[in-house]
Amino acid sequence: MSSLKYIQYHGLLLPTVAHSAESLEYAQNFSVEDTDVFAVTYPKSGTIWMQEILPLLLNGGDLTPIQTVVNWDRVPWLEEKRLAEVADKLTSPRALVTHFPYSFMPPSFHTSKAKVICVMRNPKDILVSSYYFHQMATFLEDPGTFDEFLEKFLEGRVLFGKWTDHVKSWRRAELGDRIMFITYEEMVQDLPAALRRMSDFLCCNLSDEVVLKIAEHCSFKTMKANRMSNFSLVPKDYVDSDKSTFFRKGERLHLLDWKNHFSPEQLARFTSVIFKELEGENFSLPWSLD
Numbered sequence: 001m002s003s004l005k006y007i008q009y010h011g012l013l014l015p016t017v018a019h020s021a022e023s024l025e026y027a028q029n030f031s032v033e034d035t036d037v038f039a040v041t042y043p044k045s046g047t048i049w050m051q052e053i054l055p056l057l058l059n060g061g062d063l064t065p066i067q068t069v070v071n072w073d074r075v076p077w078l079e080e081k082r083l084a085e086v087a088d089k090l091t092s093p094r095a096l097v098t099h100f101p102y103s104f105m106p107p108s109f110h111t112s113k114a115k116v117i118c119v120m121r122n123p124k125d126i127l128v129s130s131y132y133f134h135q136m137a138t139f140l141e142d143p144g145t146f147d148e149f150l151e152k153f154l155e156g157r158v159l160f161g162k163w164t165d166h167v168k169s170w171r172r173a174e175l176g177d178r179i180m181f182i183t184y185e186e187m188v189q190d191l192p193a194a195l196r197r198m199s200d201f202l203c204c205n206l207s208d209e210v211v212l213k214i215a216e217h218c219s220f221k222t223m224k225a226n227r228m229s230n231f232s233l234v235p236k237d238y239v240d241s242d243k244s245t246f247f248r249k250g251e252r253l254h255l256l257d258w259k260n261h262f263s264p265e266q267l268a269r270f271t272s273v274i275f276k277e278l279e280g281e282n283f284s285l286p287w288s289l290d
Ligand code: A3P
Pocket: 041, 042, 043, 044, 045, 046, 047, 048, 049, 125, 128, 129, 130, 132, 188, 218, 219, 220, 221, 223, 246, 247, 248, 249, 254, 257
């Protein structure tokens, strides 16, 4: 592995293009406010989608943020270098995203009343999405074959470590009603219903008409065409769009794309490792892994 592409942070691999010792220290010292909202995701679970959704929900459906500010500045990552540049420009209620496991959140998060929406996605589809993302992102290590990448994923030798560790970390009784869980699949199947659930959780008090308008602006098709969200403003040196694109598939093809990639042997191995690692946990997965 190229030491230049990743740094290690408490055992997790993070790409140097967006993370540094300074950015991680900044995250630890970040002063979380009670009105802040965090979208928590393991990479490839719907992070960019939440960067579109949260400003719309929190601003009554006003399109200005999603049409005038790039996604990484409008809802910055807690752990990334960019936060220090834009933190002062964020207006309350602020929305942030993070791939951090729970234990990496800053002390001010724990003493605040900030709310969390944790988006989970079927890990088999995360693996496929991540595999293509590694092919297009020149700032990441080449994923190798699908089989090789699957092993790395299961061993946690990928960005932000093991998926199972991440999802387990956020099941915290002490968060009480500060946290809501939603799945990427739920959002694909019925976006207005998912938005209604998030809006109620955040006490946004939105009419059905506004929720439907937000759903239209957060659809796959609309986001794929939004230059402020579709990564077309990322320098070409960082993404090779001949290999893959960020918005890979259309509409419902996001669901169960893994079936086009896993062999029966890979599926059996994947399922047995994930089940073993979640053994004894007091929550069940919202999807069947078979
Ligand atoms: P695929 O690679 O399966 O297409 P993240 O933002 O966490 O990196 O997640 C990226 C995944 O979310 C990609 O999945 C991307 O297509 C999908 N995604 C982003 N916006 C979406 C939307 N509006 N509807 C459905 N999927 C979306």
